[in-house]
Amino acid sequence: MDGKIRAEWDPLKKVVVHRPGIEMFFGLLDPYGSLYERAFSRDGARFEHDMLTRILDKEYNVEVLHLKDLIIKAATKDPSIKEKLLDKARESFEYVGDQAYIERAKKRFDEHYQYYDILHFFYVILMHPRVKVKESPGSRNVDLEVISRQPLANLYFMRDQQFMTDQGVVLCRMAKPSRRRETEVTKFLWEEVLNIPILHEMKDPATIEGGEFIPMGTFALIGVGDRTNQEAIDQLLSLPLGYEQIGVVHQPLHPLIPSSKPDPMINMHLDTYFNVAGKDVVVGAELLLKEAKVDIYHNEGEGKFRKDPKQTTLYQYVIEKGFQVINITTLEQMSYASNFLCIKDKEILAVDVEPVTREVLRNLRHVADQNPEKYGALLKQAEQDYEYLKREGQFFPHKREIYQHGVSARALSLKHLTGGYGAAHCMTCALSRS
Numbered sequence: 001m002d003g004k005i006r007a008e009w010d011p012l013k014k015v016v017v018h019r020p021g022i023e024m025f026f027g028l029l030d031p032y033g034s035l036y037e038r039a040f041s042r043d044g045a046r047f048e049h050d051m052l053t054r055i056l057d058k059e060y061n062v063e064v065l066h067l068k069d070l071i072i073k074a075a076t077k078d079p080s081i082k083e084k085l086l087d088k089a090r091e092s093f094e095y096v097g098d099q100a101y102i103e104r105a106k107k108r109f110d111e112h113y114q115y116y117d118i119l120h121f122f123y124v125i126l127m128h129p130r131v132k133v134k135e136s137p138g139s140r141n142v143d144l145e146v147i148s149r150q151p152l153a154n155l156y157f158m159r160d161q162q163f164m165t166d167q168g169v170v171l172c173r174m175a176k177p178s179r180r181r182e183t184e185v186t187k188f189l190w191e192e193v194l195n196i197p198i199l200h201e202m203k204d205p206a207t208i209e210g211g212e213f214i215p216m217g218t219f220a221l222i223g224v225g226d227r228t229n230q231e232a233i234d235q236l237l238s239l240p241l242g243y244e245q246i247g248v249v250h251q252p253l254h255p256l257i258p259s260s261k262p263d264p265m266i267n268m269h270l271d272t273y274f275n276v277a278g279k280d281v282v283v284g285a286e287l288l289l290k291e292a293k294v295d296i297y298h299n300e301g302e303g304k305f306r307k308d309p310k311q312t313t314l315y316q317y318v319i320e321k322g323f324q325v326i327n328i329t330t331l332e333q334m335s336y337a338s339n340f341l342c343i344k345d346k347e348i349l350a351v352d353v354e355p356v357t358r359e360v361l362r363n364l365r366h367v368a369d370q371n372p373e374k375y376g377a378l379l380k381q382a383e384q385d386y387e388y389l390k391r392e393g394q395f396f397p398h399k400r401e402i403y404q405h406g407v408s409a410r411a412l413s414l415k416h417l418t419g420g421y422g423a424a425h426c427m428t429c430a431l432s433r434s
Contacts (some may be wrong), residue, residue: 002432003196004396005036005164006242007346009431012343015056016189017065017428019049020156024420025377027153031091031419034153035176036263038363040419042184044106048417052349052424055412060343065431067158068122075118077311082371085115088188089121092181094149097133101142105133121197125185127151150178152185157422159271162185163213165220166242168199175207175227186429199241208232211269214276218244219321221294221314223270225251237297237305244299249274249314252291256330256378263374266334271425274314275338278346281405282318283396286393289315302423326401330378331385336361336414343429351423352411354395357386359415384430 003015019394024042036349056062075082095102095111111120130333132145155162161183162171171187174180202208212223221244224233233248249270253262267273267288274284276294297305318325328337335357340350364382368375389395395401397409399428 002194003164003190004166005215005430005433006166006334007215007279007285007433008342009217009345010277012060012062012430012432014063014065014341014430014432015428016065016067016070016158016431017049017053018156018158019053021068021126022123022150023155024153025154026127026148026419033178035178035343035421036153036419037421038359038419040359040416042416044416045419048412048414052412052414052417052427053414055430056351060349062343063432066395067155067185069118069190070193071122071185072118075121080089082118084188084192085118085125088184089124092125093129094130095133096130098135101133101135105131119326122218123306125152125153128181131338152179152182152419153183154179155182156417157211157420157426158186158268159211159422159426160209162190162214162429164200164430165209165213165239166215166255166354167240168177169196170208170236170239171201172203172208172210173204173206173232174209175229179209190286200235202232202235203231206235208236209269209429210429211271214270214274215243216276216321217279219247220221220245221247221249221270221274223249223251225268227268228266238303240301240303241299246297246299246305247314247317248295248297250293250295251286252293254378255287256381257374261371263423266378268421269426271339272336272422273333273338275340275425276342277326277340277348277405277407278342280322281324281326281346281407282313283328283338283340285330285338286315286325286327287330288333289313289318289325291366303328324405326399326405326407328396328399331357331382331389332361332396334364336418336423339425340397340409340427342426345404347408348397348410349424350397350409350411350420352395353397354389355413355415356418357389357395359419361386384393 036135053064055065076087127148130147208228212219212228273288294317296308335353337350340348368379
């Protein structure tokens, strides 16, 4: 059933994606402020996204739903959905400046909206524009300034706005202000367009993002740290979920960065350093898995979970659950090796890591030059990893252990898209697994 997922390795049937559009152009004007890792080519990113969706459709027979197309099609067919989309656009639009001009502009918008394409309103929601106007004496002497206020430059990371549990959709509340409005768009999709019930919508002060949640059959993992707080965990543990256990994974400080100057972006979500390739095999950076502490909560039914008094590590926890661990190097982890998409048991769509490593190293050298005390040790390890991986010919997913564990890996070039801080897993909202 759409919106309910039991295990990450169950055969993938349907995903929702968003092809990056004009909002990415604005995001690239300030990559750091837009939560991107580095600068990259927008055209290259859009080409890679097209390849990702084509491979899912043509090679894996996965139904690929496009966020924009779904909303536009539904609003075109159903006047009530169009009206609700228009209301969303009105909420996203702001006029400032001369009061008399503002009143006329608002009136004209209401009088003329029927002449606009529905796509116009969708872009208004994405761009969140503010129009500043000032009139001077004379014929149409109008000083017009249009500002896009925190456009949804990360919307193409469709994993994060929600996650699918075995009992339904949990709508997230994003941690970073620049991303918080994204859930308004996906909530509109679930409720108004696809008619998929929302099991729970996270309430303030909770913050949580979908890249932290990984369903694993009889249990599930949820990360807590920079992007997800304890209030969100508390709300999650009050839901009538079917998992026997929930493992709350505490985001580890990176051992190669001084604890006095942490950088949580390097492993911001659980799926940036850990992922599931099959019902008995996982992939992760052991350096971080052995540092990540796990609190285990036992399901007592009716939305009640009991915390186990014993804490363990993520590495030990998955080993005890019968999983084999395929280790990745620090450089591979930073190059999104673990951010693959599991198609079915032991079949994954992964990043072709080798081209990405060069981009990551270039960016890491730059920040290490600016702050050697903070990033010097990390850079040294990454450069050592690069030489080792070149010498052994072992760049993920072309690793000996992948073949030894019977995992089939399709490598996909994502050199540009990963510049936004994510890969195939982050860019796909898995909607249905059989």
